[in-house]
Amino acid sequence: MHVVDGVEMVDVLEAARIASRSPETIRRWVWSGRVQAVKYGTKLLIPRSAITPAQPVEHGSGLTLAQWAAEISTRAAGKKPSPGLTAAELLLAEREERSSGAGS
Secondary structure (H helix, E strand, O other): OEEEOOEEEEEHHHHHHHHOOOHHHHHHHHHHOOOOOEEEOOEEEEEHHHOOOOOOOOOOOOOOHHHHHHHHHHHHOOOOOOOOOOHHHHHHHHHHHHHHHHOO
């Protein structure tokens, strides 16, 4: 950690660790102007306050592979999907409708 003009600064590697991103992504943010940085010798320093920790990402609907396969089989049998589906499930349902309608 460095302090420049009273501002806590971190290097690219530390910023990447904080943001749960790659150092290359942090550099792209700097080059694109998304994040301000200063050059300190050979290092880029970024204000610590400009880097926010990554939020946990919720993946999928919590279905196991077996449950997902059973759902696909059910849809293939012609049953309509139940309400409250995730975006991925809606996409699968739409694809199924298109493929069954394409052959008609």
